Amino acid sequence: AARAVELFKRVLWQFPQEPVASSARTELDNLAAQGVMVPPFTSEEKFQQAKALYRATRYLEAARTFQETLALSLPSAIQTEAKLYLGISLVQLRQWSEAMKVFDILLKNRPGSDVAGEALSWFGRAALRQGDLDKLQWVHETLKTRYPDRAERAKALWYLVSYYESKNQDQKAIQACRELIESFPQDSLAQEAYWRIGWIHYKKGRMQEALKVFDELLGQYANTAFRPQVLYWKARLLERSGDSEKAQEVYRHLCQDHARSYYCHRTRSRLGNDLLQWQVSRGSVSITGGRMEASWWDEKSEVLTPQILNGDPQYKRARELMLVAFSEEAVRELNTLVSRYAPNRKVLLFLADQLYTLGAYDQSLRIIRLYFQETLEKGVPPMPNRFWEQAYPLGMMDRIVKLLDSDRLDPYVVASIIREESMYDPKAVSRAGAVGLMQVLPETGRWVAGRLGLKEFEPDRLFDPELNIKLGAWYLTHLLEQFKGNLVFTIAAYNAGPEAVTEWVQRGNDQDMDEFIEQIPFSETRLYVKRVLRSYYEYVIMNMCLYNPLPPPLFLDKGSCPEYS
Structure with missing residues (x-):
């Protein structure tokens, strides 16, 4: 019994984020009820349990466990680390004032x-x-004095930029x-700083200054992640100045280099397909050494098994499990193959x-998101449907279409929310405790x-996927009605809350929706939208334009469909 207690406790403090932890807790409770001695966690075990929850982004549970840890007798080094992680967990939970109190105590007690x-x-x-x-100015001055060359100071400067701009x-x-x-010219924040300077000039109508800064950014950082963003707004500036021919040239460069990016989609939505020819490939492609060659998709667009897997015993087990409909077991076997064959894009x-x-x-x-990010952004090399x-x-x-109670809500919007909220993982739990496909908070779900x-x-x-979609879609419809059918405001409110978005809308003075998105104060929400x-x-491209199985989208004209080859 003592050995069983030791093993169950180890599961609880080493793997508290895993489903097996719940079973271990039940077994310990049963043993205690039988009179078996179950000693409390040591301070070290409790600390390791909290860190495991933190690493698993279970910040609500992590914060509670760090607080329990700090109530125990701890070596000073572990106590300092526990306070740091507690503070970070509270920030992730958006409990700003509580986080600041924790950091304030840490910095006063252990400033060095x-x-x-x-x-x-x-x-x-x-x-x-x-x-x-x-406090922002104090943080920057302290970092400038103690750690002038560290990346933390660059972040502190960026916080000041964000404050002043707001x-x-x-x-x-x-x-x-x-x-x-x-x-910090090599820090990625330097590129964002360039962008913000250009954007401030743009907001104030200083077109030449904005164009100059945008060109400086592209000249200084040839491969900047801000390239599609800068090209889009450069073209918008050229349009405003009356140079539509040059603006269209910039738009073409944007969509040639970043064909599937948000900004190219915005370009197509604004200009239609007369300027930009869309191509969605059909037929056979393969990848060898990162280059597309003929073909490992056959003529019917069915995927052919890579030769290297035919002799792999683990893949053979996965195939056998699939044949007898043991899907969960087959998924586990296939997932273990991913890291082994990571260099082989075909596999x-x-x-x-x-x-x-x-x-x-x-x-x-x-x-796909981990290993094919460039293809998702640029559309190259060409891939089959x-x-x-x-x-x-x-x-x-x-299933999404059947679960929608309102014809005012577009099923494509629901699918997009699911993709970005949970990546279609029905078991997903966020750092704030949001659950399931549409990441519904328990209190929202109850309401x-x-x-x-x-x-x-x-x-x-x-x-439960169906209940989660039903509740999430109803709440999305509620937000859509609250914001009078404005899709951008609705998406932002799903992430940041309706109160914050209402404040931003009132501050915006009926500005252009593209401009509203760029000026969302919370970077998390801005990128989310x-x-x-x-x-x-x-x-819309894949469902409406290519397969056409569903009603038309509510927020995008059918005319936005590409030409398919």
């Missing part, structure tokens, strides 16, 4: 500790969300951007296809269930 720089950076992030300029203190924002660029595409066929849309999508079906999963579309007259709601029911809209465009 190894984690002080990191603590200062996170303290600054929380201070930004609280709108506390004094308060329309443009000159101070530009000054902080320039200091960041000069002090990775094949494994993604097999996982998709088994209904493991999340596992298939994870492979099957690849895009896996990148923007279609397997749940029929919606009440509105729908669903009795006996329990948070665990959010793992762009990702969801990009997915929405892709779903």
Whole structure:
């Protein structure tokens, strides 16, 4: 019995994020009820349990466990580390004031500790969300004095930029951007600082200054991730100045180099297909050494098994499990092959296809997003339609349509939300405790269930895909009605909450939707809106334009469909 207690306890503190932990807890409770001695966790075990939850992004449980750990007797080094992780967990949970209190105590008690720089950076992030300029300036000055060359100082400068811009203190924002660029030219934030300077000029109507900064950014950083963004807004500037011919040339460059990006989709939505010819390939392609060659998709677009897998015993087990309909077991076997064959893109595409066929849309999508990011962004090398079906999963579309109670909600929007919220993982749990396909918070789920007259709601029911979609879609419709049918506001509110978006809308003075998105103060929400809209465009392309199985999209004209080859 003592050995069993030891093993069950080890599961609980080493693997608290795994499903088996719940069974271990039940077994320990049963042993205790039988009179077996179950000693409490040591301070070290408790700390390791908290760190495991933190690494698994289970921040709510991690914060609670770190607090329990800090109530125990700890060596000073572990106590400092526990406070750091507690503070970060609270930031991730958006509990800004509580996080600042934790960091304040840590920095006062251990100002010279190894984690002080990191603590200062996170303290600054929380201070930004609280709108506390004094604290932001203190964080930057402290980092500048103690750690002038560390990346944490670049972040502190960026927090100041964000604060000043939110308060329309443009000159101070530009000054902080320039200091960041000069002090940290190789940091990725320097590129974003260039972008913000150009954007501030754009907002103020200073077109020549904006164009100059955008050109500086492209000249300084040839491969910048901001390239599609800069090209799009450069073209918009040229349009405003009346140079439509040059603007169209810039738009062409954007879509030639970044054909499937959010900004190219926005270009097509604005200009239609007369300017830009869309091509979605049909037929056979293969990948060898990263280059497309003829063909490992056969003439019927069926995926051929790579030769290297035919002699792999683990793949053979996976195939046998698939043949006897042991899908979950087959998925596990296929997933273990991914890391082994990571350098072989042909095998990775094949494994993604097999996982998709088994209904493991999340596992298939994870492979594609991890190993084929450039293809998703640029559209090259050309891929058959099957690849895009896996990148923007279609397997749940029929179910989504059946679950929608309102004809005001577009099923493509729901699919896009699912893709970006959970990557189609019905078991997903966010750092804030949101659950399932549409990442519904338990309190939101309870409220919606009440509105729908669903009795006996329990948070665990959010793992049921159909109920999760039903509740999430109802809430999405509620937001759409609240924001009078505006899709951009609705998507932003699904991420940041309706109160924040209402404030941004009131501040925006009926600005252009593209401009509204760029000026969303929360970078997480700004990027989220762009990702969801990009997915929405892709779903319309694949579903409406290519297969045409569903009603027309509500927020995108059928005329936006590409020419298919």
